[in-house]
Amino acid sequence: MSKKNKAEEYEQLKLKNQICFPLYACSKEVIRHYKPFLDELNLTYTQYITMLVMWEEEEMSVKELGSRLCLDSGTLTPLLKSLEGKGFIKRTRSAADERVLLLTLTEEGASLKEKAATVPSKIAACTNLSSEEAAMLYKLLYKLLGQLEDT
Amino acid sequence: MSKKNKAEEYEQLKLKNQICFPLYACSKEVIRHYKPFLDELNLTYTQYITMLVMWEEEEMSVKELGSRLCLDSGTLTPLLKSLEGKGFIKRTRSAADERVLLLTLTEEGASLKEKAATVPSKIAACTNLSSEEAAMLYKLLYKLLGQLEDT
DNA sequence: CACAATTCGATTGTATACAATTTAATTCTA
DNA sequence: TAGAATTAAATTGTATACAATCGAATTGTG
Numbered sequence: 384m385s386k387k388n389k390a391e392e393y394e395q396l397k398l399k400n401q402i403c404f405p406l407y408a409c410s411k412e413v414i415r416h417y418k419p420f421l422d423e424l425n426l427t428y429t430q431y432i433t434m435l436v437m438w439e440e441e442e443m444s445v446k447e448l449g450s451r452l453c454l455d456s457g458t459l460t461p462l463l464k465s466l467e468g469k470g471f472i473k474r475t476r477s478a479a480d481e482r483v484l485l486l487t488l489t490e491e492g493a494s495l496k497e498k499a500a501t502v503p504s505k506i507a508a509c510t511n512l513s514s515e516e517a518a519m520l521y522k523l524l525y526k527l528l529g530q531l532e533d534t
Numbered sequence: 535m536s537k538k539n540k541a542e543e544y545e546q547l548k549l550k551n552q553i554c555f556p557l558y559a560c561s562k563e564v565i566r567h568y569k570p571f572l573d574e575l576n577l578t579y580t581q582y583i584t585m586l587v588m589w590e591e592e593e594m595s596v597k598e599l600g601s602r603l604c605l606d607s608g609t610l611t612p613l614l615k616s617l618e619g620k621g622f623i624k625r626t627r628s629a630a631d632e633r634v635l636l637l638t639l640t641e642e643g644a645s646l647k648e649k650a651a652t653v654p655s656k657i658a659a660c661t662n663l664s665s666e667e668a669a670m671l672y673k674l675l676y677k678l679l680g681q682l683e684d685t
Numbered sequence: 686c687a688c689a690a691t692t693c694g695a696t697t698g699t700a701t702a703c704a705a706t707t708t709a710a711t712t713c714t715a
Numbered sequence: 716t717a718g719a720a721t722t723a724a725a726t727t728g729t730a731t732a733c734a735a736t737c738g739a740a741t742t743g744t745g
Contacts, residue, residue, distance in 0.1 A: 392651040405675035410561035412682035482693040500543040511681040523671040524556035530662040531563035633723040
């Protein structure tokens with residue numbers, strides 16, 4: 384490889400020139416901003432996104448949940464046991480297929496939705512993107528995500 | 535609050551309507567795509583971004599590194615010991631200030647840069663964003679990141 | 686039907702992340 | 716300058732992530 388191409392390769396290798404880093408750092412920083420609001424709900428971030436899905440569905444298997452959240456049973460099993468311990472969800476084996484673990488909300492878990500409903504606007508207030516920029520970011524992330532998930 | 539506003543709040547509470555989720559999922563999916571290439575370098579993702587910074591700087595303190603990567607000593611201390619164990623970096627206390635731990639590359643660590651230089655183009659080949667879209671995504675992420683870090 | 690293959694969730698092991706605390710070194714200030 | 720305040724990294728404890736494997740249940744196939 385030529386000296387010029389090698390220099391270009393090294394330029395691309397800089398932290399600031401790789402798209403992975405702002406994604407990684409932004410994700411962590413956004414999650415950090417959720418923390419004070421989620422503390423009030425007695426939820427961690429991963430527990431929060433789990434509850435977001437539970438609030439949308441009557442009943443869910445661990446597999447379906449994992450597919451929605453891009454998480455496997457190694458992460459979900461202890462997390463779901465913790466949410467059960469907090470009294471927010473129930474875990475029951477499916478009668479039709481004993482391999483499947485079905486997740487449902489408890490009354491307490493369902494009622495937590497009302498408190499959680501104020502979180503998105505509090506987060507939106509922390510960000511400096513216009514609604515157009517946020518929409519563009521959202522669109523680009525989902526485009527990238529759709530392709531990454533397939534491969 | 536009116537019924538209409540409550541319904542709007544619940545709509546915003548859906549997983550797909552919160553910007554945090556595609557950020558979180560994209561970050562994880564991108565890192566997953568790095569893995570086969572990083573395995574060849576005997577680096578994890580966090581070790582890789584640490585080496586990216588090391589390849590840019592002669593010498594660095596843990597504090598400076600943490601500031602670049604948005605990571606604290608709780609994460610970095612074991613990670614840096616691991617990189618030292620692999621023979622990629624040296625850890626030495628500063629003579630001028632014994633509190634400071636200075637990081638430098640070993641010869642092996644420095645030479646790893648050449649192998650690593652091929653990674654960015656391999657990753658770029660996995661994504662479906664045009665260069666304009668990638669540039670826009672990059673710009674939006676850094677705008678958001680800049681503001682989140684300040685607060 | 687028998688049994689191989691697949692599926693689902695749990696478990697194990699390794700590596701982050703990060704809050705909170707600790708320890709040692711340095712700097713500030715009365 | 717002695718003690719207080721601050722700083723840097725290490726340590727501790729909790730909670731993810733995820734690869735690899737396991738065990739039980741179900742499905743597919745000859």
